[in-house]
Amino acid sequence: LSARLDLPVGDEKSLVITPRGQPEAFDEDSVDLRLGCYFLLSKRSQEPYFAPDKQTATSLHVKVHVPLGEYLVIPAHETVLGATLEFIKLPFDASGEILTKSSVARTFIVVETAPWDTPGIPRLPHT
Amino acid sequence: VKPAADAHSLSTPDPLIRLAVNQLHRISVAKHAKIVVSLTSELGYFQKDTSSELFPPEIGFVEIPYSQGTSFFSNINIYHEIGHFVYQLFSKSSEASFNQLDVAMEKAIKQQSSLLEFTPGRRAAERKARLKGILENWTKEVFCDLFAIRLIVPAFTFALIDLLWLVGLMGAGNETQFDEEHPSPALRLREQLAQLKKEGWWPRIRTLDIDHIKLISRLSRIDRYAVAIDEEQPVRESLLSVFLSVLPAIERAVQKSTEHIPRGELAKEAAAHHEDIEACLLNGTVPSKAVGPDLLPGPVAIINTAYIFQLTKLGNLMDKLSDTDRNLPADRMKWRRKVEAWTMKALEDFEILKATTK
Numbered sequence: 001l002s003a004r005l006d007l008p009v010g011d012e013k014s015l016v017i018t019p020r021g022q023p024e025a026f027d028e029d030s031v032d033l034r035l036g037c038y039f040l041l042s043k044r045s046q047e048p049y050f051a052p053d054k055q056t057a058t059s060l061h062v063k064v065h066v067p068l069g070e071y072l073v074i075p076a077h078e079t080v081l082g083a084t085l086e087f088i089k090l091p092f093d094a095s096g097e098i099l100t101k102s103s104v105a106r107t108f109i110v111v112e113t114a115p116w117d118t119p120g121i122p123r124l125p126h127t
Numbered sequence: 128v129k130p131a132a133d134a135h136s137l138s139t140p141d142p143l144i145r146l147a148v149n150q151l152h153r154i155s156v157a158k159h160a161k162i163v164v165s166l167t168s169e170l171g172y173f174q175k176d177t178s179s180e181l182f183p184p185e186i187g188f189v190e191i192p193y194s195q196g197t198s199f200f201s202n203i204n205i206y207h208e209i210g211h212f213v214y215q216l217f218s219k220s221s222e223a224s225f226n227q228l229d230v231a232m233e234k235a236i237k238q239q240s241s242l243l244e245f246t247p248g249r250r251a252a253e254r255k256a257r258l259k260g261i262l263e264n265w266t267k268e269v270f271c272d273l274f275a276i277r278l279i280v281p282a283f284t285f286a287l288i289d290l291l292w293l294v295g296l297m298g299a300g301n302e303t304q305f306d307e308e309h310p311s312p313a314l315r316l317r318e319q320l321a322q323l324k325k326e327g328w329w330p331r332i333r334t335l336d337i338d339h340i341k342l343i344s345r346l347s348r349i350d351r352y353a354v355a356i357d358e359e360q361p362v363r364e365s366l367l368s369v370f371l372s373v374l375p376a377i378e379r380a381v382q383k384s385t386e387h388i389p390r391g392e393l394a395k396e397a398a399a400h401h402e403d404i405e406a407c408l409l410n411g412t413v414p415s416k417a418v419g420p421d422l423l424p425g426p427v428a429i430i431n432t433a434y435i436f437q438l439t440k441l442g443n444l445m446d447k448l449s450d451t452d453r454n455l456p457a458d459r460m461k462w463r464r465k466v467e468a469w470t471m472k473a474l475e476d477f478e479i480l481k482a483t484t485k
Contacts, residue, residue: 008406009403009406009407009410009412009416009417010406010409010410016412016413016416018412018413018415018416018476019415019418019476019477019479019480020480021483022483037475065135065136065141067136067141068475068478068479068482085476085479087412087413087415087472087476089410089411089412
């Protein structure tokens with residue numbers, strides 16, 4: 001990983017992960033990602049039905065910003081969509097997979113709704 | 128309360144406000160100051176004078192327009208409003224440079240007989256107080272402009288010009304005109320140019336092929352101004368003369384209030400990291416990638432390089448994308464927003480890097 005991380009950003013083989021974590025976050029083939037500051041919480045609908053359509057995808061949630069050092073309380077039986085703190089841009093010849101760490105899985109928290117990271121697309125992966 | 132509640136961190140450029148507050152805390156009279164941001168329906172920026180005993184003295188109130196709420200670059204104008212708050216704090220302190228500013232103004236007034244020779248009576252006292260108030264308004268405006276430049280360098284001048292264009296104050300008739308509240312845009316930009324030269328920024332930006340630079344260059348050559356207040360011509364001329372004579376004292380007060388910022392350092396820092404920051408933006412990457420273990424470049428260099436990038440090279444970024452037309456306003460706005468979002472993210476990342484760097 002480190003060889004690719006140190007390439008100039010304009011190099012097509014460069015891997016960007018920013019802000020970069022402490023060295024212990026990096027392994028030979030994986031990196032620990034952190035939870036960012038922006039979340040989408042689900043909104044109660046006034047309608048007696050649920051239609052998973054295009055409009056619902058953008059209207060049935062409320063965006064929340066939790067400044068660093070603050071905390072977010074997730075109501076019981078609710079889910080939250082978050083984004084990583086790290087901005088990631090993969091090179092054209094590599095893809096990535098976002099996995100739940102086993103230590104997190106043991107708390108029955110499930111992450112990853114879109115675990116595949118596509119080559120060349122810059123983004124903040126959602127979890 | 129509602130305008131302040133509405134100005135939460137999703138409806139304002141929170142990283143920019145946090146940066147400004149951090150910078151404010153390095154000023155001697157504002158170490159424990161707090162800024163309350165609220166949204167206004169007006170297209171303008173304001174600082175509410177809190178010298179009344181109703182407000183705790185360490186709290187400043189800054190209003191930003193709803194319409195510009197999340198816009199990053201436009202809201203750099205808040206530095207001017209924070210300048211008003213700092214001026215208010217220094218005015219109450221016993222800081223020598225601010226006392227000298229008062230002394231310089233009194234001395235200049237005494238040398239202008241037309242400002243003293245009113246027909247005696249109640250109206251004369253009122254007129255004198257009003258004229259003094261106008262001088263103070265102009266003084267504060269120039270102080271706040273120069274203060275903003277000391278903290279955020281040319282990004283403030285660019286943001287101010289964008290705002291003046293937006294509100295229609297850069298028309299031919301307005302450029303040289305002083306009113307009761309503000310000095311003319313031409314004089315303000317002339318003073319800002321002088322400050323940018325002292326900060327080492329002007330040689331770096333003067334060759335940029337953008338309307339902002341052409342405007343600064345043209346207006347700074349003007350040395351004749353009009354004063355649009357309800358007074359006779361000799362009084363208006365004397366008032367202007369007094370104001371022009373206190374400009375050096377204003378600059379000294381600005382320098383004193385920001386003496387912790389070494390002059391020219393920010394320009395050197397931005398020059399050293401300009402290419403790295405620009406490469407990030409040109410490749411659709413958050414520019415915190417350019418921040419090294421020495422925590423350089425800092426937020427001010429990133430903001431200024433990003434603003435200049437947005438003004439000069441947004442088209443280059445758009446040309447790299449197959450489904451984007453650099454000539455379409457909607458596409459330009461979309462990618463301008465992206466550059467702003469990357470810049471804001473870089474400021475947030477910088478805070479994390481600063482907190483975690485051993």
